[in-house]
Amino acid sequence: MTATYKYIVAVFLVLLFAARFYGIGAPVLDKHSWRQSDTAGTARNFHETGNSILLPQVDWRGDTQGFAEMEFPIYQYSVAKLYDVFGARESVARTFSIALFALSVLLLYRLVSETCSRELGMFTTLIYASLTTTTYYARTILPEPMLLASSVGALYFLWRYSRTGGLVDYVLSLACLCIACLIKVSPLYLGLPLLLLFYRRHGMRMLRSWQCWLYAACVLIALYLWYSHAATLREMTHLSFGLYGEANGKYFNWDTLATLEFWNRVLFERLAAWHFTWVLAPFIVWGICMRRQSPMERLFDLWGIAVFVYLILIPVGNSVHDYYQLPMLAPLCVFAAKPFARHLARPGAPRLAKGLLALCLVAHVGVAQYNYLRLMNKHTDYAPFQRLHERLDALNTPDGLIYTPTKGSPSLLYYLHRKGWIGLPSYEKFRTSEAVAVVGVFGWRNYIQGPTPEQVRALYPPEAFALLDDEVFIVVRR
Numbered sequence: 001m002t003a004t005y006k007y008i009v010a011v012f013l014v015l016l017f018a019a020r021f022y023g024i025g026a027p028v029l030d031k032h033s034w035r036q037s038d039t040a041g042t043a044r045n046f047h048e049t050g051n052s053i054l055l056p057q058v059d060w061r062g063d064t065q066g067f068a069e070m071e072f073p074i075y076q077y078s079v080a081k082l083y084d085v086f087g088a089r090e091s092v093a094r095t096f097s098i099a100l101f102a103l104s105v106l107l108l109y110r111l112v113s114e115t116c117s118r119e120l121g122m123f124t125t126l127i128y129a130s131l132t133t134t135t136y137y138a139r140t141i142l143p144e145p146m147l148l149a150s151s152v153g154a155l156y157f158l159w160r161y162s163r164t165g166g167l168v169d170y171v172l173s174l175a176c177l178c179i180a181c182l183i184k185v186s187p188l189y190l191g192l193p194l195l196l197l198f199y200r201r202h203g204m205r206m207l208r209s210w211q212c213w214l215y216a217a218c219v220l221i222a223l224y225l226w227y228s229h230a231a232t233l234r235e236m237t238h239l240s241f242g243l244y245g246e247a248n249g250k251y252f253n254w255d256t257l258a259t260l261e262f263w264n265r266v267l268f269e270r271l272a273a274w275h276f277t278w279v280l281a282p283f284i285v286w287g288i289c290m291r292r293q294s295p296m297e298r299l300f301d302l303w304g305i306a307v308f309v310y311l312i313l314i315p316v317g318n319s320v321h322d323y324y325q326l327p328m329l330a331p332l333c334v335f336a337a338k339p340f341a342r343h344l345a346r347p348g349a350p351r352l353a354k355g356l357l358a359l360c361l362v363a364h365v366g367v368a369q370y371n372y373l374r375l376m377n378k379h380t381d382y383a384p385f386q387r388l389h390e391r392l393d394a395l396n397t398p399d400g401l402i403y404t405p406t407k408g409s410p411s412l413l414y415y416l417h418r419k420g421w422i423g424l425p426s427y428e429k430f431r432t433s434e435a436v437a438v439v440g441v442f443g444w445r446n447y448i449q450g451p452t453p454e455q456v457r458a459l460y461p462p463e464a465f466a467l468l469d470d471e472v473f474i475v476v477r478r
Contacts (some may be wrong), residue, residue, distance in 0.1 A: 020139045028040050044088050091192055101148065116296065116297060120334070123337035133326065134326070188290075192301040260370060283336045310327060403433075404420065406441075440473055455472075
């Protein structure tokens with residue numbers, strides 16, 4: 001790759017990371033605010049209580065202590081430690097997420113450039129950093145950036161171990177995989193490309209190698225210890241994030257897999273259109289079909305097969321939420337980058353071909369960032385929430401529990417810095433509870449779904465309203 005191309009790619013990467021700081025201090029009322037609020041609320045509770053990482057608490061606790069069954073809260077606990085130093089502000093958590101994503105970009109570049117070529121590493125990281133979803137989710141208060149960094153780190157450090165046999169690289173890879181699997185169980189799919197790296201180091205002797213068995217045992221023991229403990233938290237408070245998906249068939253749902261709607265939604269509407277803006281979708285197919293020039297390219301083939309297995313094992317989540325495809329993007333970016341690395345960076349390639357390839361890459365970056373800006377500017381009306389916050393504080397009940405009817409979202413509880421319930425109770429149920437108020441917003445506002453004015457007026461007598469207008473309401477005891 002010429003110095004000019006390296007300079008252009010470097011400038012693009014700097015600009016793409018700068019875009020992530022747009023709205024860095026915005027309230028957690030944007031896309032997927034319900035999940036961000038849970039994550040941010042748990043982090044803030046760690047910060048305020050000083051609890052051990054083994055005792056995560058949620059805001060939607062009702063009158064319990066709030067301990068909840070959840071994935072290992074290492075991201076939330078890390079954010080809480082940053083809050084201890086810099087203060088409990090959304091900008092602190094978002095900056096931490098950006099730093100974690102930057103780490104995943106660096107590790108991905110090192111992995112691809114060391115196993116294949118620097119050219120492929122540069123174009124892979126440029127595409128990976130430019131996607132609408134990686135741009136947006138890299139700045140959210142979610143554990144996904146840590147999940148991505150630890151997943152790529154598990155592969156990168158085991159790749160280094162496969163070359164040198166170094167104990168430090170082995171331990172770093174093991175630590176990364178443990179973190180990834182504790183954040184989400186799904187990264188167990190990485191076992192497929194990891195097996196290739198163990199085979200590269202030990203050959204068929206890996207079946208008798210203590211390093212392989214210790215690696216697998218440590219991951220499984222870590223999972224067993226945490227989820228056994230998490231189950232005891234659920235027994236204490238009956239609060240859970242539904243990790244096992246009993247209610248919605250979260251894992252391997254054949255009814256979902258057997259529909260054309262699922263495959264169209266995930267492969268075309270999500271991966272091709274949303275994640276890769278249609279522009280790069282044909283390049284993924286092109287890259288998959290290209291002849292392998294290095295034996296270690298098989299690592300990314302197996303990684304791609306592994307994420308396809310992940311898609312089959314968790315179809316419901318992938319169908320409902322776009323962030324479920326984040327683990328799939330890194331290997332797909334490698335395939336999408338192959339035509340650019342093979343032809344755009346080749347000195348003898350025709351100028352017309354180079355121009356067309358460069359135009360496609362610029363078009364993709366432009367469309368992806370345009371989609372990101374549209375996403376960021378979709379809901380930015382925070383005035384009703386701020387007014388609700390001020391009026392509730394004026395009731396002189398700083399520690400009182402509240403009801404928030406927000407269609408299962410804890411966003412309003414987090415924004416108001418309160419604890420309580422999610423739901424719209426009858427007036428009698430409210431009066432016999434420990435809650436001091438029922439507060440909410442009407443309709444669909446900033447990704448929060450509230451009740452209609454008619455529903456609220458029908459439930460409560462006129463004298464119970466401390467605030468009632470076309471946007472928000474507060475109900476108190478009279």
